[in-house]
Amino acid sequence: MRWLALAARVLVGGGFVFAALMYFLGTMPAQPDLPEPAKQLGGVLGSSGWMTVVKVLELVGGVLVLSGRLAPVGLVLVTPVAVNIALWDVCLLGKPGPGVILTVLCFLLVGYYWRHFAGVFAPAKWV
Secondary structure, three states, rough: OOOOOHHHHHHHHHHHHHHHHHHOOOOOOOOOOOHHHHHHHOOOHHHHOOOHHHHHHHHHHHHHHHOOOOOHHHHHHHHHHHHHHHHHHHHHHOOHHHHHHHHHHHHHHHHHHHHHHHHHHHHHOOO
C-alpha cells in the first residue's frame, strides 16, 4: 500500500503542479471544440479571475502532496478541485475524463492518510 500511495502522490501532486505551471507560464493548450455550456462557463471562470485562484490552490496543494510531509493538507486543497474537474468532464463534456481518475486517486490518498481525516468524520460530543 505504501508504494501505491507514493505513486498516487506523484501522479496527483505532479499533475496539479504541472497544470498550474502551464497556466501561469501561458503554455496551456486550447481546448478543442467544447460544447456551448462549457465554453460559457470557462469564459466566466477565466474572465472573473476565478481560475487564477484555482491554479494557485493547485500549485500549493500539489507541492504539499508531493512533499509527503504535509500531504494531508495538500489533499484538503486539491481534492475539491479534482472533484470539480470530474464534474466538468462528466456534466459538461458528457464523458468521463482525466478528472475522474484524479478524483479516484485523491480519495485513495485520503484513505491512506485516514488517521489525519478521521476526526473530521467523528460524531461530535455534546458539550
